[in-house]
Amino acid sequence: MSALLEVEGLKTHFFTRAGVVKAVDGVSFSLAEGEVLGLVGESGSGKTVANFSILGLVDPPGRVVEGSIRFRGEDLVGAPISRMRKLRGRDIAMIFQDPMMTLTPVLRIETQMVETVLAHEKVSAKAARDRAIDVLARVGIPSPAERIRAYPHQFSGGMRQRVAIAIALLHKPALILADEPTTALDVTIQGQIIAEMQKLVAETGAAMIWVSHDLAVVETIADKIAVMYAGRIVEYGRSGDVIGQPAHPYARGLLDSIPSRTTPGQHLNQIPGMAPSVLHLPPGCAFQPRCRFADAACAVPPPIVDTGEDRWARCVRPLAPEAAL
Amino acid sequence: MAVFFLRRFLQTVVVLLLVSLVVFLGLYAIGNPAEILLPDDATAAERDAAIRSLGLDKPIWVQYGVFLANALTGDLGTSFVYNTPSITLILQRFPATLELALSALFIAIAIGAPLGLYAGLRPGTRLDRAIVTGSILGFSLPNFWQGLMLILIFSIGLGWLPSSGRGETGTIFGIETSFATWDGIRHLILPATNLALFKLALVIRLTRAQVRETMPLDFVKFARAKGVSERRILGVHVSKTIAAPIVTVLGMELGSVIAFAVITESIFAWPGMGKLIIDSINRLDRPVVAAYLLVITFMFIMINLVVDLLYTVLDPRVRLGGRT
Ligand SMILES: Nc1ncnc2c1ncn2[C@@H]1O[C@H](COP(=O)(O)OP(=O)(O)O)[C@@H](O)[C@H]1O
Numbered sequence: 001m002s003a004l005l006e007v008e009g010l011k012t013h014f015f016t017r018a019g020v021v022k023a024v025d026g027v028s029f030s031l032a033e034g035e036v037l038g039l040v041g042e043s044g045s046g047k048t049v050a051n052f053s054i055l056g057l058v059d060p061p062g063r064v065v066e067g068s069i070r071f072r073g074e075d076l077v078g079a080p081i082s083r084m085r086k087l088r089g090r091d092i093a094m095i096f097q098d099p100m101m102t103l104t105p106v107l108r109i110e111t112q113m114v115e116t117v118l119a120h121e122k123v124s125a126k127a128a129r130d131r132a133i134d135v136l137a138r139v140g141i142p143s144p145a146e147r148i149r150a151y152p153h154q155f156s157g158g159m160r161q162r163v164a165i166a167i168a169l170l171h172k173p174a175l176i177l178a179d180e181p182t183t184a185l186d187v188t189i190q191g192q193i194i195a196e197m198q199k200l201v202a203e204t205g206a207a208m209i210w211v212s213h214d215l216a217v218v219e220t221i222a223d224k225i226a227v228m229y230a231g232r233i234v235e236y237g238r239s240g241d242v243i244g245q246p247a248h249p250y251a252r253g254l255l256d257s258i259p260s261r262t263t264p265g266q267h268l269n270q271i272p273g274m275a276p277s278v279l280h281l282p283p284g285c286a287f288q289p290r291c292r293f294a295d296a297a298c299a300v301p302p303p304i305v306d307t308g309e310d311r312w313a314r315c316v317r318p319l320a321p322e323a324a325l
Numbered sequence: 326m327a328v329f330f331l332r333r334f335l336q337t338v339v340v341l342l343l344v345s346l347v348v349f350l351g352l353y354a355i356g357n358p359a360e361i362l363l364p365d366d367a368t369a370a371e372r373d374a375a376i377r378s379l380g381l382d383k384p385i386w387v388q389y390g391v392f393l394a395n396a397l398t399g400d401l402g403t404s405f406v407y408n409t410p411s412i413t414l415i416l417q418r419f420p421a422t423l424e425l426a427l428s429a430l431f432i433a434i435a436i437g438a439p440l441g442l443y444a445g446l447r448p449g450t451r452l453d454r455a456i457v458t459g460s461i462l463g464f465s466l467p468n469f470w471q472g473l474m475l476i477l478i479f480s481i482g483l484g485w486l487p488s489s490g491r492g493e494t495g496t497i498f499g500i501e502t503s504f505a506t507w508d509g510i511r512h513l514i515l516p517a518t519n520l521a522l523f524k525l526a527l528v529i530r531l532t533r534a535q536v537r538e539t540m541p542l543d544f545v546k547f548a549r550a551k552g553v554s555e556r557r558i559l560g561v562h563v564s565k566t567i568a569a570p571i572v573t574v575l576g577m578e579l580g581s582v583i584a585f586a587v588i589t590e591s592i593f594a595w596p597g598m599g600k601l602i603i604d605s606i607n608r609l610d611r612p613v614v615a616a617y618l619l620v621i622t623f624m625f626i627m628i629n630l631v632v633d634l635l636y637t638v639l640d641p642r643v644r645l646g647g648r649t
């Protein structure tokens with residue numbers, strides 16, 4: 001398996017009046033063709049900014065200050081805007097978190113889909129439209145030939161997210177960035193969309209980064225999991241390994257706070273405290289103030305420690321497998 | 326849809342009735358036109374005859390009744406001064422005013438929208454600040470002063486453009502207009518610019534604010550993530566989004582541009598409705614003033630109706646009869 005995407009030491013900072021917000025601060029991972037990576041972490045941990053960095057969509061005052069993002073060997077950091085425009089939507093597609101905000105309200109679904117086809121291919125408007133209708137049918141929009149004439153406000157949230165997914169699939173991208181695509185939806189719709197995405201990704205062989213703040217959701221869809229905390233990946237490994245035996249206390253805390261995992265009657269173990277402001281990070285391990293295993297050794301930046309085959313954690317004292325049981 | 330139009334029709338009737346009453350009562354209170362029209366040495370008999378022929382001897386409510394009944398047949402009275410139906414006088418002058426107002430609005434949009442767009446896309450840059458400062462001047466300097474300055478600079482100082490009158494007109498598609506001749510266009514430039522300056526400032530600020538509000542929205546970023554060109558994002562996604570509010574405001578402004586043309590027409594001796602109305606007020610030509618006010622009211626109502634219809638075309642989320 002050759003690597004499709006290799007992110008190395010990525011740092012994306014926002015230079016605000018209040019100070020430098022280190023939204024992404026040294027993120028590295030790689031993704032093989034067709035592989036699904038679950039990116040997990042509390043809100044504010046830098047998941048969205050990491051995805052925008054890959055597409056070159058970080059707006060000022062933010063910018064990628066360090067690191068490389070190699071897609072099929074080509075470094076996207078510093079790539080000219082014209083090159084990025086060609087990759088966006090064709091080779092790398094993104095699905096946003098809030099389907100109520102992602103479609104342009106004053107344009108028909110048809111306009112928004114056809115322009116996506118025409119942005120990358122010289123085909124007739126009719127051919128572009130036919131393809132759009134095809135893809136709408138594939139993502140489960142009933143009577144797509146008529147519905148394509150509708151405006152976004154005539155669809156429910158779930159249906160709008162299906163439209164956004166359809167737009168992402170118009171060009172058979174090699175990589176799909178799915179940024180919490182089900183967070184804003186009802187639980188029943190969530191399940192449907194996850195199942196459909198799983199099927200579609202398997203069909204097309206696309207690799208995917210599936211972002212979520214919910215480990216339970218990620219478990220069903222991802223091959224690998226990366227747990228993010230305060231702009232860094234603190235644990236990485238195969239999905240079953242990380243969920244079965246989390247090595248980083250933060251990953252462990254996330255797992256323990258999922259209701260379905262604890263036996264009924266037993267009270268949930270919430271992670272104490274709040275996610276830190278990336279403006280004022282403690283020196284050393286960023287999770288240390290909330291960590292029940294923390295001690296003096298955590299005051300220095302934690303090393304990356306291999307915790308098994310193809311997995312690692314950023315912790316001085318990763319949890320032993322027994323502790324995770 | 327039908328309900329919407331029926332309701333608007335009834336509203337129109339009520340508003341026109343109220344305005345006609347206010348106009349009539351208001352005008353009745355100012356002076357006696359017979360005094361102004363008659364020569365100083367007129368006899369008492371001549372006076373009585375004149376008052377009777379103008380209908381000024383009847384009780385006020387009878388006069389109003391007659392006024393209203395005539396108005397329904399399209400007769401808004403005969404000018405005391407010109408002895409011509411007042412509505413005819415106004416409609417004769419209307420094209421000149423409309424031409425001036427539409428030219429002004431066109432200038433305001435053609436220059437203001439690109440400037441506002443540019444400033445909105447690059448907030449805080451030097452050019453943005455220059456544009457915003459300019460728009461503040463446009464807002465705060467009095468219109469007649471701006472008009473005098475235009476005449477001083479371009480007419481008297483540089484001698485480029487005429488400062489008075491409408492110049493030579495011609496006909497295009499059977500409509501008499503200044504656009505038909507070069508002389509007509511030269512005469513139009515200064516007054517249209519004068520009338521445009523205030524609206525230009527408005528268009529700049531409105532467009533700038535709308536652009537700044539729209540650019541950070543998710544759908545702009547999503548369009549970028551699709552690989553759509555920046556040009557198309559601005560030209561289609563953003564423009565169409567901000568068109569509805571801008572058109573609404575400007576539509577409403579068209580009425581006020583026509584109404585405020587009074588000042589510009591006076592400065593530049595433009596032979597439009599505004600100049601007619603000032604002259605008529607000075608001569609207490611009641612039927613002309615009353616007809617003018619009713620025509621303007623009717624025009625405002627119609628413009629509002631068109632703007633509402635346009636809004637539903639530009640913003641698909643809006644339904645007739647109730648905005649969301
Ligand atoms: N435009 C911006 N200006 C300043 N800070 C920002 C901006 N966008 C994001 N951030 C900061 O970057 C951090 C990570 O944000 P984000 O990637 O959206 O988190 P997540 O997607 O994990 O919830 C947050 O602390 C957020 O406040």
Ligand SMILES: [Mg+2]
Nearest residue numbers: 047048097180
């Ligand atoms: Mg996010």
